Amino acid sequence: MIHLILKKDLKLFFSNKKSVTLTFLIPIILISLFAFSFGGTKKSNKIKKIELLYIDNDLSTLSKSIINELNEVKELQLTLQNKIEAEKSLKTGKKIGFLEIQNGFQDSINKGSTLPIALKYDSSKPFEYGILTSIVTGKLMNTLAPEIQKIKTKKFLDQSLIQMAQSQKNKIVEEISKSNEDNNTSNKWSLKTVPIIKEQSKKGNLGLIQAVAGTAIMMLLFSISGVGGGLLEEKESGTLKRLMYAPIRPTNIIMGKMAATFLISLLQLSIMFVFSWLVFDLPIFTDIPSLIALTICVAFAVSSFGMFLVAIAKTRQQLQNLSTIIILVMSAIGGSMVPIFIMPSIMQKMAVISLNYWGIQGYYDIFWRGLSFSEIIPKMLILCFIGLIMISISIPLFKKNIKTFTN
Amino acid sequence: MISINNLSKSYGSLKAVDNLNLTINKGEIFGLLGPNGAGKSTTIQILSSLQSFDNGEVFINNKCLKKNYADCKKIIGVVPQEISLYEDLSAYDNLLFWGGINGVSKSELKKRIESILKLIGLSNRKSDLIKTYSGGMKRRINIAAALLHNPQILFMDEPTTGVDPQSRNKIFDIIETLNKQGITIVYTTHYMEEVERLCNTIAIIDSGKIIAEGTKEELQKKCNLTETVLLEVQDISQEKIDQLQQLTNLQITSTAKKIMIECVSHKDLQIILNHCSELDISIKNIEIQKSNLESIFLQLTGKQLRD
Numbered sequence: 001m002i003h004l005i006l007k008k009d010l011k012l013f014f015s016n017k018k019s020v021t022l023t024f025l026i027p028i029i030l031i032s033l034f035a036f037s038f039g040g041t042k043k044s045n046k047i048k049k050i051e052l053l054y055i056d057n058d059l060s061t062l063s064k065s066i067i068n069e070l071n072e073v074k075e076l077q078l079t080l081q082n083k084i085e086a087e088k089s090l091k092t093g094k095k096i097g098f099l100e101i102q103n104g105f106q107d108s109i110n111k112g113s114t115l116p117i118a119l120k121y122d123s124s125k126p127f128e129y130g131i132l133t134s135i136v137t138g139k140l141m142n143t144l145a146p147e148i149q150k151i152k153t154k155k156f157l158d159q160s161l162i163q164m165a166q167s168q169k170n171k172i173v174e175e176i177s178k179s180n181e182d183n184n185t186s187n188k189w190s191l192k193t194v195p196i197i198k199e200q201s202k203k204g205n206l207g208l209i210q211a212v213a214g215t216a217i218m219m220l221l222f223s224i225s226g227v228g229g230g231l232l233e234e235k236e237s238g239t240l241k242r243l244m245y246a247p248i249r250p251t252n253i254i255m256g257k258m259a260a261t262f263l264i265s266l267l268q269l270s271i272m273f274v275f276s277w278l279v280f281d282l283p284i285f286t287d288i289p290s291l292i293a294l295t296i297c298v299a300f301a302v303s304s305f306g307m308f309l310v311a312i313a314k315t316r317q318q319l320q321n322l323s324t325i326i327i328l329v330m331s332a333i334g335g336s337m338v339p340i341f342i343m344p345s346i347m348q349k350m351a352v353i354s355l356n357y358w359g360i361q362g363y364y365d366i367f368w369r370g371l372s373f374s375e376i377i378p379k380m381l382i383l384c385f386i387g388l389i390m391i392s393i394s395i396p397l398f399k400k401n402i403k404t405f406t407n
Numbered sequence: 408m409i410s411i412n413n414l415s416k417s418y419g420s421l422k423a424v425d426n427l428n429l430t431i432n433k434g435e436i437f438g439l440l441g442p443n444g445a446g447k448s449t450t451i452q453i454l455s456s457l458q459s460f461d462n463g464e465v466f467i468n469n470k471c472l473k474k475n476y477a478d479c480k481k482i483i484g485v486v487p488q489e490i491s492l493y494e495d496l497s498a499y500d501n502l503l504f505w506g507g508i509n510g511v512s513k514s515e516l517k518k519r520i521e522s523i524l525k526l527i528g529l530s531n532r533k534s535d536l537i538k539t540y541s542g543g544m545k546r547r548i549n550i551a552a553a554l555l556h557n558p559q560i561l562f563m564d565e566p567t568t569g570v571d572p573q574s575r576n577k578i579f580d581i582i583e584t585l586n587k588q589g590i591t592i593v594y595t596t597h598y599m600e601e602v603e604r605l606c607n608t609i610a611i612i613d614s615g616k617i618i619a620e621g622t623k624e625e626l627q628k629k630c631n632l633t634e635t636v637l638l639e640v641q642d643i644s645q646e647k648i649d650q651l652q653q654l655t656n657l658q659i660t661s662t663a664k665k666i667m668i669e670c671v672s673h674k675d676l677q678i679i680l681n682h683c684s685e686l687d688i689s690i691k692n693i694e695i696q697k698s699n700l701e702s703i704f705l706q707l708t709g710k711q712l713r714d
Binding site for chain 1 (some may be wrong): 409456457489493507509536609633
């Protein structure tokens with residue numbers, strides 16, 4: 001009996017062009033939009049550089065050395081620009097920062113006076129500005145520190161050892177500088193960063209993974225609540241009542257519906273991932289067993305959740321309103337709309353109550369963190385647990401509904 | 408075949424079925440006539456195990472329905488009041504589904520579908536989607552879906568709602584054919600002409616109670632109903648109408664060109680015509696309005712059937 005309901009529901013689903021469009025085309029469009037926004041296209045898989053405009057009016061050894069240092073930073077792209085044009089670009093939001101090294105920069109270091117250097121920025125882009133400030137400050141300190149050290153040493157010698165010959169003092173300063181360079185302290189003392197996650201040859205773009213996993217799960221929830229709504233349509237059209245005239249148990253009806261929504265969920269997720277692989281180069285072949293197992297768990301949890309929504313709603317209109325609110329809230333806190341790591345800590349703690357969170361984190365584990373199958377199992381179990389809870393609530397509710405709808 | 412004893416069902420304070428007693432014999436077309444909300448659909452839902460009941464007992468083929476509902480469901484077919492079909496599936500796919508759900512094997516089902524489609528006259532439209540069908544055609548498929556498992560008893564809950572007269576006649580033909588094949592039919596409606604045409608036995612139900620039961624003739628006799636003779640005349644004076652009333656001793660109402668006379672039997676008609684001739688009343692047309700179930704219902708309940 002379950003297989004007859006499953007077969008019939010699949011036939012009905014594929015005969016309805018509107019449902020098919022909503023289930024497959026709309027998520028593809030949204031994933032594409034989000035993927036482009038997060039810079040996840042094949043061509044733009046490299047890290048997007050922050051463009052820094054600069055002008056060097058000093059043209060001293062030191063100012064040139066700073067520009068050279070900044071040029072070596074892979075996250076930056078330096079462009080020489082005159083002051084008026086650069087400020088105009090900042091005001092119009094076309095560029096983020098402008099480094100201005102004014103005339104007398106090296107002299108002011110020698111004199112120990114205020115440095116005539118400024119980083120001007122577009123305050124509407126605080127995130128990029130933060131990165132820019134830290135890079136520029138770091139490089140500035142690296143370049144200027146030895147010079148400042150040399151000047152301070154020289155000043156100390158001039159004040160403390162007045163009788164020492166100037167040539168002798170210069171020799172000492174040079175020796176200290178040379179010793180510092182030999183020790184290469186900047187390299188020794190620099191913070192060494194070690195990636196904990198596996199360095200894979202075809203690791204996914206973080207933004208792309210977020211776009212695909214987040215959007216796919218959110219859209220899956222929407223489409224499944226729509227597909228599950230078919231049960232309410234059956235209630236309204238009288239076919240559910242007719243089903244009850246037949247020798248079939250209510251549990252079999254809900255299991256048949258559940259099987260259909262589960263298969264549609266699987267198909268939708270599979271299409272989303274294949275599409276993301278073809279268009280955005282998402283590395284879906286990194287760990288096929290984990291991807292299949294997690295996708296099955298996500299599909300089970302989502303289809304159970306869809307049945308739960310159907311069981312608590314009395315009409316299609318009620319289902320539509322209810323599912324829109326619940327899915328949007330769950331997607332917002334679960335990280336479908338905004339990545340979890342940029343959320344406040346309280347939101348990050350709340351995220352665990354959302355089904356989306358476990359699914360998205362599971363996909364992060366596969367595509368980004370490169371975790372093994374056994375390491376992803378806990379997330380899969382949580383998704384299955386959510387699914388089982390939803391189903392065990394839905395079945396009695398559904399049976400109760402059947403008893404009342406004929407009255 | 409079906410025996411209902413003291414059946415009661417309430418929804419809160421509303422008594423939908425009130426101490427109902429009925430016996431439906433094998434092979435008959437049993438009409439359950441009553442206005443909307445009389446308890447017809449609730450009775451059908453109870454008999455087909457969709458609804459539970461508060462009191463009483465129901466036996467189908469001498470089996471207690473409460474204890475053997477699964478067995479009883481197998482010999483029952485239900486044609487619901489609504490067109491309970493999947494609009495986006497073809498007629499064939501709908502029948503394939505409903506047959507399967509009722510436990511018919513796939514090989515047998517294909518043969519059954521072909522023969523039933525032939526019976527309802529829709530073999531040539533079997534591949535078309537239900538949503539492309541007319542209301543009458545949908546009603547016929549709605550009936551077909553209840554026949555696939557070869558039921559012994561067919562409950563038909565207002566199966567002609569909203570169909571045109573031509574389709575209605577086609578549905579009547581189908582019902583009569585099914586009855587000739589040996590299927591016992593329980594037919595609910597609020598159209599008296601339907602039960603008058605189809606049913607051997609009629610039960611009139613109102614507010615959950617059976618208020619009369621029997622053949623149409625038995626019900627007429629029970630209610631002692633009259634017929635109305637309607638005479639269309641040339642202009643007639645009040646004086647002549649009064650004279651006619653005195654001569655016939657019958658209840659007469661009139662307009663300028665029509666006289667309505669209530670009489671008990673056809674014998675009265677000859678007397679009326681004789682007196683009209685004596686009074687020189689020129690008759691253009693004669694119409695005899697027979698008493699029907701509507702008038703029986705009106706007499707029994709004081710309400711119109713379609714109230």
